[in-house]
Amino acid sequence: xxxxxxxxxxxxxxxxxxxxxxxxxxxxxxxxxxxxxxxxxxxxxxxxxxxxxxxxxxxxxxxxxxxxxx
Numbered sequence: 001x002x003x004x005x006x007x008x009x010x011x012x013x014x015x016x017x018x019x020x021x022x023x024x025x026x027x028x029x030x031x032x033x034x035x036x037x038x039x040x041x042x043x044x045x046x047x048x049x050x051x052x053x054x055x056x057x058x059x060x061x062x063x064x065x066x067x068x069x070x
Contacts, residue, residue: 034067 041049041059049056 030067034063037063037066 038059041054041062044052046056049059054062
């Protein structure tokens with residue numbers, strides 16, 4: 001019996017690099033959003049955070065949700 005390699009799609013190295021750079025760019029953008037959210041919320045007073053229904057202890061969680069969930 002003969003072995004037949006029947007890959008239906010061939011991904012070029014250029015496509016792989018493009019995908020890698022897109023994923024990297026997306027990761028950098030998400031991290032920028034996370035950092036910006038933490039910075040913006042961290043400067044608020046505890047009273048301002050309470051007015052928004054937030055606690056200082058939850059700032060990183062909120063930033064993570066803002067940056068990494070859809």
